[in-house]
Amino acid sequence: MIKKIFVTFVAVTFVYLCSYCIFRQKNTQIWEVNNKPYVIFPKDNLVLYYLYRPLSIIDSKMTGIGIHIGPHR
Secondary structure (H helix, E strand, C coil): CHHHHHHHHHHHHHHHHHHHHHHHHHCEEEECCCCEEEEEECCCCHHHHHHHHHHHHHHHHHHCCEEEECCCC
């Protein structure tokens, strides 16, 4: 029983990490003002922002990438 729970937890965590990596690759833009990359979260779908917020904070601290909701203006 414990092994099943552990394997399920590892699988869900792996899918979560992989989905963030795919989201990050598809939604990274370089802002021309400072030539810094940003992960752009959709303004109309804040669920993604809150879902990936823990990973985006870790990603930002490790890689220096910025986080932004909606496009830069």
